[in-house]
Amino acid sequence: MADHWNFVAAAYGLAILVLGGYWRRLVRKERELMIAGDQRSRQRSISGHPRSEPASRHPLP
């Protein structure tokens, strides 16, 4: 039977694209969350209103 190397290359090439693409998506999302987190903490420090402790955020009875 013929070797069909083009099919082998297509399968592995697709795997590299899919898995590499998914990995890049995770890394990009991680970076976006980190930037958003930094911006939030910077805004908090500029406004001078530090985030309250979790206990004080409970609604009043």
Next chain:
Amino acid sequence: MNLNVTKLMGWLAALTLVAGMVMGFGVAPRETTQGNVQRIMYLHVPTAWVAYLAFGVVLAASIAYLARRRAGADRLAHASAEVGVVFTGLTIAAGSIWGKPTWGTWWTWDARLTSVAILFVMYLGYLLLRGMIDDQERAARYCAVLGIVAALDVPLVHFSVYWWRTLHQPPSVLKPGAATMPPAILAALLVNVVAFTLLYVYFVAKRVRLLRAESEALA
């Protein structure tokens, strides 16, 4: 899993993937009947195994969520379902590419291929359902139920080749008794199974961390 362990897992996965490629293309011999196109097996079988594993984890985490209502179990189920969908899609695509030169067709509606396609669509639905419900607790509950129901398709996929007449061959490794392949081919396959399993663990750990960060940002 902390950040350093996740990074280490990523490097381990990358190294074993390279080792798997060396084994698959350098050490394993050319298969006599199919020729070199059989080397697609070192991609197709490990991704199928990871898909089984991923949906097994979804099943366990979904049961754990319904029993204890811990957000961590829900995040694990969500992450594993997403990674499982990626690997199932890849399994179907690689199988289709392998099928064309060996079976003469890209696709056939036989029991194995159809049950895998149903599995893929069910978990795509699982991910869509999560995106459609705003209430986190309700989304987690509905998805846990769907995650359990959809996982019931995994044994159907695996045993379909025994229960129905299919074009797809029966399993050579995940079956009772010894594996029916030469040792060099089996070794290459097992190295790739380990490599893809490590990649799955790395992806899930990274995705769980992201889901936690997202929910903390929303809180």
